[in-house]
Amino acid sequence: xxxxxxxxxxxxxxxxxxxxxxxxxxxxxxxxxxxxxxxxxxxxxxxxxxxxxxxxxxxxxxxxxxxxxxxxxxxxxxxxxxxxxxxxxxxxxxxxxxxxxxxxxxxxxxxxxxxxxxxxxxxxxxxxxxxxxxxxxxxxxxxxxxxxxxxxxxxxxxxxxxxxxxxxxxxxxxxxxxxxxxxxxxxxxxxxxxxxxxxxxxxxxxxxxxxxxxxxxxxxxxxxxxxxxxxxxxxxxxxxxxxxxxxxxxxxxxxxx
Amino acid sequence: xxxxxxxxxxxxxxxxxxxxxxxxxxxxxxxxxxxxxxxxxxxxxxxxxxxxxxxxxxxxxxxxxxxxxxxxxxxxxxxxxxxxxxxxxxxxxxxxxxxxxxxxxxxxxxxxxxxxxxxxxxxxxxxxxxxxxxxxxxxxxxxxxxxxxxxxxxxxxxxxxxxxxxxxxxxxxxxxxxxxxxxxxxxxxxxxxxxxxxxxxxxxxxxxxxxxxxxxxxxxxxxxxxxxxxxxxxxxxxxxxxxxxxxxxxxxxxxxxxxxxxxxxxxxxxxxxxxxx
Numbered sequence: 001x002x003x004x005x006x007x008x009x010x011x012x013x014x015x016x017x018x019x020x021x022x023x024x025x026x027x028x029x030x031x032x033x034x035x036x037x038x039x040x041x042x043x044x045x046x047x048x049x050x051x052x053x054x055x056x057x058x059x060x061x062x063x064x065x066x067x068x069x070x071x072x073x074x075x076x077x078x079x080x081x082x083x084x085x086x087x088x089x090x091x092x093x094x095x096x097x098x099x100x101x102x103x104x105x106x107x108x109x110x111x112x113x114x115x116x117x118x119x120x121x122x123x124x125x126x127x128x129x130x131x132x133x134x135x136x137x138x139x140x141x142x143x144x145x146x147x148x149x150x151x152x153x154x155x156x157x158x159x160x161x162x163x164x165x166x167x168x169x170x171x172x173x174x175x176x177x178x179x180x181x182x183x184x185x186x187x188x189x190x191x192x193x194x195x196x197x198x199x200x201x202x203x204x205x206x207x208x209x210x211x212x213x214x215x216x217x218x219x220x221x222x223x224x225x226x227x228x229x230x231x232x233x234x235x236x237x238x239x240x241x242x243x244x245x246x247x248x249x250x251x252x253x254x255x256x257x
Numbered sequence: 258x259x260x261x262x263x264x265x266x267x268x269x270x271x272x273x274x275x276x277x278x279x280x281x282x283x284x285x286x287x288x289x290x291x292x293x294x295x296x297x298x299x300x301x302x303x304x305x306x307x308x309x310x311x312x313x314x315x316x317x318x319x320x321x322x323x324x325x326x327x328x329x330x331x332x333x334x335x336x337x338x339x340x341x342x343x344x345x346x347x348x349x350x351x352x353x354x355x356x357x358x359x360x361x362x363x364x365x366x367x368x369x370x371x372x373x374x375x376x377x378x379x380x381x382x383x384x385x386x387x388x389x390x391x392x393x394x395x396x397x398x399x400x401x402x403x404x405x406x407x408x409x410x411x412x413x414x415x416x417x418x419x420x421x422x423x424x425x426x427x428x429x430x431x432x433x434x435x436x437x438x439x440x441x442x443x444x445x446x447x448x449x450x451x452x453x454x455x456x457x458x459x460x461x462x463x464x465x466x467x468x469x470x471x472x473x474x475x476x477x478x479x480x481x482x483x484x485x486x487x488x489x490x491x492x493x494x495x496x497x498x499x500x501x502x503x504x505x506x507x508x509x510x511x512x513x514x515x516x517x518x519x520x521x522x523x524x525x526x527x528x529x530x531x532x533x534x
Contacts, residue, residue, distance in 0.1 A: 063374045087371060093345045096370050097307075097400055098377065099491065100431045104474070108485045130432065135404055138374050162432035252406055 051147035058140035075120030132169040295507035297359025303388035306348030309366035315353040315478040320363035327376030353478030358499030399491035401436035411437040428494035449493040460524035470496035
């Protein structure tokens with residue numbers, strides 16, 4: 001494509017081939033070992049705290065629900081896949097307030113353990129929980145049930161759990177960035193390979209407009225703009241880079257007035 | 258003589274400047290002077306949290322409430338006045354502790370949790386500004402934000418509160434991450450220490466956490482009329498809030514820095530300094 005406009009005949013063939021490939025590969029896209037990394041985190045935490053169980057729940061995109069994704073110890077099998085609202089329980093409180101929490105005797109108010117007891121049938125006595133979040137995103141919560149609080153060094157458990165939570169949060173965030181970027185590109189390629197569409201730019205526009213697409217519409221629109229920018233002049237591209245960098249600096253609170 | 262005045266000097270012009278009340282006390286300050294016989298009556302306390310269950314026997318009613326809602330699409334916040342529930346029990350726990358030191362203070366619930374999660378910081382700032390704009394004498398913030406992008410906003414709001422005369426009492430996070438506005442000098446920052454006497458607290462000469470108050474294995478009011486035992490900096494914070502409310506009911510009109518001066522002087526680890534001469 002010489003001017004960002006209609007694709008030539010052989011280019012259309014390449015796009016269609018890429019479309020077919022993308023349609024197959026796209027949905028399976030995820031960085032290798034991500035789930036295993038989270039599983040090993042909860043396995044390690046369960047052991048380090050000498051606890052009955054440890055689990056991580058991730059916040060759904062609707063921000064109304066937490067889904068338990070990995071678990072170790074008592075009731076692990078029943079815990080994975082469990083969904084709880086953010087408006088109740090320890091997990092909900094921790095992700096809503098961003099505060100780590102320790103309840104030494106949850107049996108005085110069992111609703112705090114509702115997320116666990118509901119389906120695993122296991123009502124813990126103590127819960128230690130910390131939020132998973134990064135500078136920009138709320139991700140979820142890690143819970144440790146019935147840890148041995150009498151072992152040496154246990155007074156630092158909240159700190160240790162928060163360090164583990166940070167690791168998990170970074171792992172989830174990087175996996176999502178990988179997945180989102182990759183899917184956006186593949187989705188656009190798959191769309192561009194269709195017989196109706198002629199350019200990558202308009203393909204990105206379509207992805208952005210498609211509300212049922214799993215791709216973030218803002219990222220897709222950005223992709224469309226980048227595709228158009230590729231056909232623009234050097235000065236326009238440099239200006240665009242400067243503007244986007246300034247926006248990010250401002251968002252990070254580092255903007256100079 | 259020059260006719261030029263630098264910025265702000267016009268406020269100090271004779272005939273323009275009002276007088277201010279000096280701290281109405283003799284040294285050394287005593288607890289009897291500060292809050293002996295006081296009940297918190299007439300002091301407006303905002304609990305900025307998950308809501309407050311006014312029906313709990315330890316709370317015995319709230320004077321008013323406002324809930325902050327966040328629009329999912331625009332991120333804009335709106336205030337919904339009127340009664341609301343405590344979603345988790347945390348706000349009720351804080352209100353119950355405040356009542357111990359200031360049984361007759363007026364508690365206002367400012368619910369900033371339970372709204373859209375990623376609008377949390379905006380809800381927090383809106384709730385804080387409501388407290389300042391509505392003449393709260395003291396606000397209990399058992400929450401904080403750790404986001405670098407929120408530093409400037411929270412700093413500005415904390416200073417607004419300070420100059421408006423609303424004392425902000427803030428818990429630092431339970432884990433050692435940044436806590437805004439808790440770490441700022443314009444607020445009273447609080448962390449937990451052992452003990453259960455609400456009048457027993459310490460001043461830390463090595464800030465940013467300035468006050469230590471009971472927050473380990475504390476019995477706190479909870480939803481459903483219950484009482485549970487919990488640990489956290491967020492339970493130490495209302496201990497100090499209650500003392501501030503008690504102090505202000507006996508000595509209304511103290512500025513936030515006067516309040517901090519009094520609390521500093523009456524801390525359990527404060528020692529008398531011999532006067533010279």
